[in-house]
Amino acid sequence: MEEKAKLSLLTLCNHCDNPPCVRVCPTQATFSRDDGIVLMDFHRCIGCRFCMAGCPYGARSFNYHNPRNFLNEDELSHDFPTREKGVVEKCEFCAHLLDQGERPACVEAAEGVLYFGDLNDPESEVRKVLRDRYSLVRKPKLGTEPQVYYLI
C-alpha cells in the first residue's frame, strides 16, 4: 500500500457556531461575539482549563508561564494589551484588528491563500470561494458547526 502523504495544515480555532468551550466555561469568560467570533475575556478567566478539555480540536492553550518572559521588549506591539500567566489563550481572529476595519494577521500574511469574511453575506468573498470549491470542516459529526473551512 502506498504511504499516505503528510500535509501540514493550520489547526486554528474553528470559531464554532455551537462552541463547547463557551458552554463549559464557568464564568462566561469565553463567549461568542455577535459576529460569530469566539473570544476570551482575559480578565475574567479563572484558569480552570475546562474549555481546553471541552475543545475537540486542541485549539486552546494556556499561559503556564508569564508570557512576558519570552517576549523581546523592542519588538512589542503596543496596540495590544499585555497578557498574563494563568489564563487560557486562543485564536481571536485578531478581533482588535477587525474592529479597526483590518483583516486578521494570518490572512494578511498568507497573501491570498486564506480567505476571511462574513458567511452570512451571500456576496462575501468567502461565500463565493465556498460555492466554487470543494471544502471540508473538521469533525462535523460532533455538531460544533465549525466556521473554518478547508479548501481542497
Next chain:
Amino acid sequence: MLEKAIKGSALYWIWLLVLLAVIGVGFGAYLQQLDQGLSVTALDRDISWGLYIAQLTFLVGVAASAVMMVIPMYLHNHKAFARMLILGEFMAVATIIMCLLFVVVDLGQPQRLWNVVLYPTPSSVLFWDMVVLNGYLFLNILIGWVTLQAERKRVGPPRWIKPFIYISIPWAISIHTVTAFLYAGLPGRDFWLTASMAPSFLASAFAAGPALLILLAFAVKIFAIWDPGREAIQSLAKIVTYALAAYLFLIGCKIFTAAYSMVPDKLAHWEYLYFGLEGHTMLSVFMWVSTLAGVSALLILLFPKNRQADNILAFACVLVLISTWIEKGMGLITAGFVPTPMKEVLTYAPTGPEILITLGIYGLGFLIITVLWKVGIGVRREIEA
C-alpha cells in the same frame, strides 16, 4: 464539643505536628506555584489537567460514600452503623474540603475564584459541581454536628434535622454524578464520552470510600482504643465487595465497547492505557497494578472468611484503594487527553511541586479527619462511659 480536640495524648499531638509539617511543605510549594504559575507543574497544552484534578475526582467519590451508611441506618434502621455514622459524615467533611482545595490549586488565577459566583453559568458543569460540593459540605457539617450534640445530651436528634438527612442521600449521589458529568459531556473526548461514566464513578466511590473508612476504623481501634463495632465494619466490607464487583464490571463493559467495535478513536485510549502507544508505556504499568489489585481484592473479599479476618480485610481494603486511586485518578484523566485531538501521544508525570502540594492537601484532610474524629469519638466515649 470542640474542647475534646485540645485534650489528647502525646501521640495525638505528635501526629498533628507531623501533619502540620506536611501541610507547611505543601504550602511552601504552593507559594512557588503562585509566583511562577502552573509552569511548575508537568501540565501542558495537551494534558491540561493532571494530579490535582485526579485527586478531586477520586476524593469526591470518597466523600459521597458516606451515603452507604446513611441509607442502611436511616432507611433500613440498620443500627450497627449508629456508633460509626458520625465518623463517615466527618470523613465526608474532610474529603470535600480537600476536593475544593484541589480545584483551587488547579486554577491559573485562584484570586478570581469568586467570578464563578459573580457570573453564575448554569450551562457549565463546573458551576454545578461547585454548587453540589459546597452544599454537601454544608449538609454533612450540619447533620454531623447536630446529631452528635443531641447524642451528647442523650436525646434523640431534633425532628427538623430529618429532612436534611433525607436530602443528603440524593445529594451524595449528585456530587459524584456531577463530577462524572465534568467529563462525560465533552464532545471529542471519546474516552470520557460515555453514559457509563457516572455509574462507574459511583461504583468505584462506594468501593473506595468504605474501604478507607474500614482502614481508618482499624486505626482508631489501635490508636484511640475505641472499637467502632465489628458488625458495622462487616457491613461496610460487604458494601465494598458489591461495589468493587460493579466497578470492575463497568470497566469490562467499557473495554468491550471499545475493543469489539474497534473504532480507532475509542480503542486508542484503551491501548494507551493498558499497553502504551509509541513507546509511552509509563501509565500502563500503573494501570496493570490497578486492575490486578482490584481483581485480587475482589477474589479475596468474595469469601466471607477472608472478610471476617481483620488483617486480610485490611489488606484487601488497601488493594481497593490502590486500584481505584490509580483508575479514577491518573488513568482516567491522562487517558482522556491522550491521544490528543492532533493524534499525538504523550506521557504526563507530575513534578515535585505538584506532588508536594498534593501531599499538603492530603495532610490538611487528615488533620481535619483527626480533629473531627477526636471530637466524635470523645463524645461517644462520654455517652458510653
